[in-house]
Amino acid sequence: MTxxxxxxxxxxxxxxQGSLLWADQGLSFWGGVDPFSAEVIDxxxxxxxxxxxxxxLAIPSGRGSCTGSSVLLELILNGPAPAALVLAEPDEILTLGALxxxxVFNVQLPVLCIGHAAFAELEQHxxxxxxxxxxxxxxAADAAAAPWQPEPLAPAQQRQSSLSLNARDRALLAGEYGQxxxxxxxxxLRMAELMGATELLDISQAHIDGCIYTGPACLRFAEQLRDWGAQVCVPTTLNAISVDQRRWRALGIEPRFGEPASALGDxxxxxxxxLSFTCAPYLLDSAPALxxxxxxxxxxxxxxANxxxxxxxxxxPDYLDICIALTGRAPRCGAHLDEGRRAALLIExxxxxxxxxxxxxxxxxHVGLLAGRNIPLLTGLERSAASSDDLxxxxxxxxxxxxxxxxxxxxVTPExxxxxxNLGDQAPARQLQVTLADLLNSWRELNSADSAEVSLVALGNPHCSASELARLAELCEGQRSHPDTVLVVTxxxxxxxxxMAAGHVTTLERFxxxxxxxxxxCMLGEPVVPPGTRNLMTNSGKYAHYAPGLVGRQVHFGSLAACVEAACSGRNARVLPAWLGSHQPLGSH
Structure with a gap:
């Protein structure tokens, strides 16, 4: 056997060992992989x-949500996990889940990075x-011809960090601040070494995404830290959790999900x-400065934030966020540094x-699909007067x-x-253009619904700002939603x-x-998503992407005004907006 x-x-x-599953596109495990069945649901x-x-699993890297590390941990601890991950380039989110x-749990899932050239050759296998x-x-040229006999790995040695550590770092590592x-x-330190950092830096605040409930493993991890005496040492906010903690029972959420999801936040x-519970911490008074x-x-x-x-x-990634909040120290690399914030891609x-x-x-x-792991610099939008809600x-x-x-x-953006x-004297590695014809292709990709019906209008992914709620109240003023369509805002x-203070909640509830x-x-399902719903409509590109896999519904995507119109009529006109093309049905060419 060769x-x-x-x-x-x-x-x-x-x-x-296992059969090779290869794809040339990155995969977000959160919203892309079911944490209980291991099916790809993107x-x-x-x-x-x-x-x-x-x-x-062989993919170039991860992408998307920071909660991918939590989903991978669920698969590893509760099964059914992949046999191994093979990446073209290092990915912090997936690696952290395996670490x-x-x-913490003494269970191994190998993660191997082989570079882009070798990764491309794997497709034929x-x-x-x-x-x-x-x-x-x-x-193996004939893998079935002989059993696999791996060579023994060297015995695990006590790890010695290659990073330059200060006295407090060493004290933390020695257990002087608790387990x-x-x-x-x-x-x-493990992640800092993988990222190529040579030292750590102090941070002023943290935002924890690991409070999203993906299954028993994430609660088990958090409870273990708590039982070991964990206390954050910097101001720390919490992301949106998986239930409305005050109203999940009234919303019809089953206790088998609602209880552990609420407990995780506690x-x-x-x-x-x-107690912040928002996926938009930049809307809080504690938002960081330049x-x-x-x-x-x-x-x-x-x-x-960046x-x-x-x-x-x-x-x-989830879990590294709380680890840094407990230590106050982060890897000094990447976007923490000037050189890690330079654009590698110029897009007109x-x-x-x-x-x-x-x-x-x-x-x-669309730009995210083009960028991959590269930081892009967009031109041509100087006259757009983009608002904070647009951004x-x-x-x-x-x-x-x-x-x-x-x-x-x-x-538009500060740097x-x-x-x-931003570019200085360095030319970007690649230069691309995005035309309205390109955006039309992505519009059709996000509009997955094949009928005009709209039973649910889902707004607030990420969480709505006060100005967005004010605009929504203005659009809803004097109108009523269709009896067969529900509009839900997070x-x-x-x-x-x-x-509430501005009177917008009263207007919206009257609607x-x-x-x-x-x-x-991204955490809501039935019964907040009505069981009989076939199609939903949203103004969120993020939710338009994730919803078909997360809740099994087809999606209409459009502007906020179009969403309100659909909530009133129970239907989406399914025409292109004027700025994108002529008013023709989405299915026509």
């Missing part, structure tokens, strides 16, 4: 419908049996985190004469389809006063209080809308 060996970099050590992904269970399984053995991937902080520091608050070093998880929040506020954070955008608000999430979705919608959709921690828009300000508690706090659409 065996081909591909040498790689072991991100998480171990051995595994209906826009080439592996949609495939099972990862017992297979060696937590190894470090899709479906074949492959083996991961430490830093090697083994391909929770010690384990947290061990994970921080566990993080017991560690000293604030240049502030922070640690945020939640993909849309990371992108907004790009719009000019704060500095990596796209931190065709800006339409009079776009509506659907332009921004659509553009973000929020753009960033959320961009973070869904890309793995990059930020974007720049020339003349791109003009093209030369927002944070702080924004809900502002909208027939329901407002839900604490949770967001």
């Amino acid at each position: 065996v081909t060996r591909i040498q790689g970099r072991s991100l998480v050590a171990g051995r595994g 209906r826009h992904h080439p592996l949609s419908g495939q099972s990862l269970a017992g297979r060696v 937590v399984a190894e470090q 899709a479906g074949s049996s492959v083996h991961i053995d430490g830093e090697q991937l083994l391909l 929770a902080a010690q384990v947290a520091m061990q994970l921080v 566990v993080y608050m017991a560690m000293g985190a604030q 240049g502030e070093q922070i640690v945020w998880a939640e993909s849309n929040a990371v992108v907004y 790009s719009v506020l000019g704060a500095r954070t990596l796209k931190y 955008v065709q800006y339409p004469p009079e776009p509506d608000d659907s332009f921004w999430p659509l553009l973000g979705y 929020k919608a753009f960033g959320a959709a961009f973070a869904t389809t890309s793995a990059a921690p930020m974007f720049h828009i020339a003349g 791109a006063a003009d093209v030369t300000h 927002c944070g508690r702080a924004v809900h209080e502002q909208a 027939g809308a329901r407002l839900i706090t604490d949770t967001c659409w």
Whole structure:
């Protein structure tokens, strides 16, 4: 039997074997993989419908949600997990899920990075049996001809960090601040080494995304830290959790889900985190300032903090966020540094004469697909007068389809006063154009519904801002929702209080809308999504992407005004907006 060996970099050590499942597109495990069955549920992904269970998954990298690490941990601890992960380039989110399984629960799932050239060659071996053995991937010309006999791995040695540590770092690592902080520091150092950092830096605040309930493993992890005496050492906010903590029973959520999901939020608050429960922490009074070093998880929040506020954070995976909050120390690399915030991709955008608000999430979705892990700089939008809500919608959709921690828009975002300000003397690696014809293709991709019916209008992914609720109330004033259509809005508690004081909540409830706090659409299912619903409508590029896989419904995507019209009529006209093309039915060409 002829065996081909591909040498790689072991991100998480171990051995595994199984049939090779290969794709040339990154995959977000959150919203893309069912944490209980291991089925790929991202209906826009080439592996949609495939099972990862017992297979060696080969993808270029992860993408999308920071909660991918939590989903991977669920699969590893509760089954059915992949046999191994093979990546073209290092991915912090997926690697961290496997590291937590190894470090905290002593269960290994190998993660191997082999580079783009070797990764491309793997395509011809899709479906074949492959083996991961430490830093090697083994391909057998006739895998069935002989059993696999892996060579023994060297015995595990006490890890010595290669990073430069200060006295407090060493004290944390020695357990002088307690077991929770010690384990947290061990994970921080493992990830810092994988990221190529040589030292750590102090951070001023953290935002925890690991409070999203993906299954028993995430609660088990948080309870273990709490039982070890975990206490955050920097101001720490919490992301949207998986239920409205005050009203989940009234909303009809089953206790088998509602109780652990609510308990997870309580566990993080017991560690000293604030009761914020929002996926848009940039709307809070504690939002960071330009240049502030922070640690945020939640993909849309990371992108907004870096790009719009000019704060500095990596796209931190779930669990690493709380580890850094417990230690106050983060890897000094990537977007924390000037050189890690430079654009590698220049994109010229065709800006339409009079776009509506659907332009921004659509553009973000499309640009994210083009960018991959590269930070883009967009030109052509200097006269757009983009609002903070526009940039929020753009960033959320961009973070869904890309793995990059930020974007720049020339003349709009703070680190791109003009093209030369961000690029300096360096030409970008690639230059692309985005035309309205390109955006039309993405519009059709997001509009998956094949009938005009709309039974649910889902707004607030990410959480609505006070200005968005004000605009929504203006559109709903004097109207009523269709008896067969429900309009549901998610927002944070702080924004809900502002909208209450302004009278907007009264207007929306008179229309027939329901407002839900604490949770967001990526965590909501039945019965908030009515069981008989076939189609929903949203103005969120992020939710338009995830909803078919998460809740099994087809999607209408459009502007906020179009969403209100659909809520009133129970139907979506299914025509292109004027800025994108002539008013023709979506199915026509």
